Amino acid sequence: MNIETLFNYLKSDLSTSLPAFSPELTICATILALLFARLFNVDRRGSLISPAGITLTGIGVAFVLSVVQLGKFTDSGSDQGSGMFTGLLLFDGFTAFFRVFLLVSIILIVWLTQLSGIPDREDGPDFFILLLGSTLGMMLMASANHMLMLFLAIEMTSVPSYVMVGFLKGRKTASEAALKYVVYGGGAAGVMLYGISLLAGLLGTAHLPEMAAQLAKIANDPALMSGPTLTTLAIAVVMILVGIAFKLSLFPFHFWCPDAFEGASAEVAGFLSVASKAGAFALLVRFCLAMVGEFTEIHATPAAMKQFNLQIGVVLGFVAAITATFGNLAAYSQTNMKRLLAYSTIAHAGYMLMAVSAMMIFLSLGDSNGAKRAIEGLLYYLMVYLVMNLGAFGIVALIRNEIFSEQIADYAQLAKSSPMLAVGMLICLFSLVGIPPTGGFVGKFMIFAAMFDAAEYQPIMYAVFVVGVLNTVFSLFYYLNVLRVMWIVPADESARTAEVPLASRSGAFVAVLSIAVIVTGTIFVAPVQQIAEQVTRLVSS
Amino acid sequence: MPELNFCILIGAVLFVSGVVCMATKRNAIGVLMGVELVLNAANLNFVAFARYTALGLDGQILSLFVIVLAAAEAAVALAIALNFYNNHLTIDVDRADDLHG
Numbered sequence: 001m002n003i004e005t006l007f008n009y010l011k012s013d014l015s016t017s018l019p020a021f022s023p024e025l026t027i028c029a030t031i032l033a034l035l036f037a038r039l040f041n042v043d044r045r046g047s048l049i050s051p052a053g054i055t056l057t058g059i060g061v062a063f064v065l066s067v068v069q070l071g072k073f074t075d076s077g078s079d080q081g082s083g084m085f086t087g088l089l090l091f092d093g094f095t096a097f098f099r100v101f102l103l104v105s106i107i108l109i110v111w112l113t114q115l116s117g118i119p120d121r122e123d124g125p126d127f128f129i130l131l132l133g134s135t136l137g138m139m140l141m142a143s144a145n146h147m148l149m150l151f152l153a154i155e156m157t158s159v160p161s162y163v164m165v166g167f168l169k170g171r172k173t174a175s176e177a178a179l180k181y182v183v184y185g186g187g188a189a190g191v192m193l194y195g196i197s198l199l200a201g202l203l204g205t206a207h208l209p210e211m212a213a214q215l216a217k218i219a220n221d222p223a224l225m226s227g228p229t230l231t232t233l234a235i236a237v238v239m240i241l242v243g244i245a246f247k248l249s250l251f252p253f254h255f256w257c258p259d260a261f262e263g264a265s266a267e268v269a270g271f272l273s274v275a276s277k278a279g280a281f282a283l284l285v286r287f288c289l290a291m292v293g294e295f296t297e298i299h300a301t302p303a304a305m306k307q308f309n310l311q312i313g314v315v316l317g318f319v320a321a322i323t324a325t326f327g328n329l330a331a332y333s334q335t336n337m338k339r340l341l342a343y344s345t346i347a348h349a350g351y352m353l354m355a356v357s358a359m360m361i362f363l364s365l366g367d368s369n370g371a372k373r374a375i376e377g378l379l380y381y382l383m384v385y386l387v388m389n390l391g392a393f394g395i396v397a398l399i400r401n402e403i404f405s406e407q408i409a410d411y412a413q414l415a416k417s418s419p420m421l422a423v424g425m426l427i428c429l430f431s432l433v434g435i436p437p438t439g440g441f442v443g444k445f446m447i448f449a450a451m452f453d454a455a456e457y458q459p460i461m462y463a464v465f466v467v468g469v470l471n472t473v474f475s476l477f478y479y480l481n482v483l484r485v486m487w488i489v490p491a492d493e494s495a496r497t498a499e500v501p502l503a504s505r506s507g508a509f510v511a512v513l514s515i516a517v518i519v520t521g522t523i524f525v526a527p528v529q530q531i532a533e534q535v536t537r538l539v540s541s
Numbered sequence: 542m543p544e545l546n547f548c549i550l551i552g553a554v555l556f557v558s559g560v561v562c563m564a565t566k567r568n569a570i571g572v573l574m575g576v577e578l579v580l581n582a583a584n585l586n587f588v589a590f591a592r593y594t595a596l597g598l599d600g601q602i603l604s605l606f607v608i609v610l611a612a613a614e615a616a617v618a619l620a621i622a623l624n625f626y627n628n629h630l631t632i633d634v635d636r637a638d639d640l641h642g
Contacts, residue, residue, distance in 0.1 A: 178621045182618045190583070194579060205595065259640040
């Protein structure tokens with residue numbers, strides 16, 4: 001290839017890649033705008049431009065761009081995904097969906113920070129730059145198509161979130177949480193990178209689709225598919241899954257999660273709990289699909305590879321069951337609300353992982369319809385999880401601003417002093433349990449249904465299914481305990497009371513999220529499901 | 542390929558040293574040095590695979606990116622360790638025990 005053909009190739013590649021990459025570019029431009037606004041001193045107190053204003057404008061533009069892109073995909077239906085930047089990133093319906101999802105979640109987070117006052121205007125640019133940088137990493141996670149991008153995206157998400165966890169200066173708990181997060185996170189990233197190096201060396205490529213092809217080639221050769229090759233392959237895949245499991249706070253890599261959430265402010269904890277989980281799930285699905293190879297080639301997949309994928313599915317299923325059980329059991333003894341929600345986050349990561357496990361089992365057996373249903377359940381659950389969990393963390397932040405406490409005991413009689421927050425918390429927690437008519441019920445139902453179908457192929461998965469359903473029942477009690485304190489337990493005479501009326505900016509935030517939780521569980525079940533279904537069809541096409 | 546095996550062996554030794562360092566050091570800076578060792582073990586693997594297998598240039602590019610990332614992560618991690626020191630007057634990770642349960 002001479003320099004001219006290379007140049008022409010790059011020119012044609014860039015002209016298709018840059019428009020597809022426009023939401024990310026907008027986020028980059030917003031980060032630059034925030035930096036320049038601070039440099040030229042135009043966003044300080046008293047001036048018209050505020051850091052949050054710049055941020056919201058940037059996210060708004062990116063949101064419109066990505067909604068248009070998603071619309072293009074869902075309209076054309078069978079539109080195939082295309083590679084961006086010489087195939088390093090993949091641009092398909094899945095990417096477009098996760099961009100919209102992540103942008104909605106940071107719009108809600110920025111809205112919440114404006115209500116709760118963390119960060120203040122002086123620290124605003126720093127905080128929003130970190131928030132946007134982290135989101136950029138998550139958007140890359142959803143579109144990663146190369147091991148390099150996979151690792152870069154994970155690091156790009158993690159490094160700003162380490163700083164955000166320690167953002168509250170001069171607090172012992174915040175600095176401790178950040179230190180624990182960065183030490184564990186760095187370790188997990190290192191192990192993951194070593195796994196990537198082994199896998200890339202074994203397969204001779206780091207491009208996900210080519211890896212799948214190479215994997216099938218190795219699996220076809222009985223001489224290669226034994227002994228050292230198989231061991232190396234298994235070690236490498238396990239190491240990479242460790243890195244992703246750390247981001248998803250799956251058992252036994254969950255220990256950072258409660259500490260980081262307790263030390264961080266509730267706004268940051270909400271961001272980590274929703275957006276970071278969604279990005280990591282997108283990445284896990286991408287990686288799993290790459291291991292399986294193209295949907296259409298399922299029947300050509302050699303038996304050894306099918307067995308390997310089936311085993312990954314079963315292992316993920318058991319990890320999911322243990323994670324959900326552990327999260328729910330540990331949540332019982334918690335007295336701090338953020339810590340309780342952290343364990344609840346762990347449990348929910350377990351439920352959502354069941355969908356990925358079911359997907360792997362379906363795919364290993366060539367049932368692409370079952371796999372579609374499983375991804376559909378995962379996407380639906382993520383959408384509901386966004387509103388219900390962010391609602392719960394938002395209410396924790398709003399109560400903290402009133403009573404300066406995050407202890408559950410201090411929430412006594414909240415139902416009397418600010419019924420709005422108590423009702424919002426009730427709706428969000430009921431949805432987290434999965435009680436109809438909330439969105440959480442429909443999401444859990446879809447995931448458990450997919451798991452149940454997968455169990456027909458692999459009877460041992462009935463155990464995972466039963467554990468999942470039992471966990472839903474366990475979890476009812478600790479969520480109910482919070483509500484009991486809010487509604488029934490008498491308050492101390494000296495206790496501070498939180499008074500947030502319905503007709504206030506905070507009231508509007510809580511109302512919007514609570515209504516969204518109910519709406520996703522009732523009248524909007526069909527449309528939300530339709531979006532999930534369309535996106536899934538795009539993934540498999 | 543004896544050369545490749547030799548490189549991977551060095552990489553594996555570095556990796557294990559890094560993991561042991563992360564697990565046993567009680568000083569936060571020591572733990573971070575362990576992380577660096579693990580990252581460099583992976584880097585060595587990448588470069589070795591780039592030289593001796595079909596991975597080719599991809600491996601060298603990967604290791605270049607990882608070097609940059611490791612620097613960025615070290616900067617953030619050291620800042621966080623300094624912040625911890627300012628609040629606790631120690632960087633012993635065992636003294637980070639306010640959050641538990």
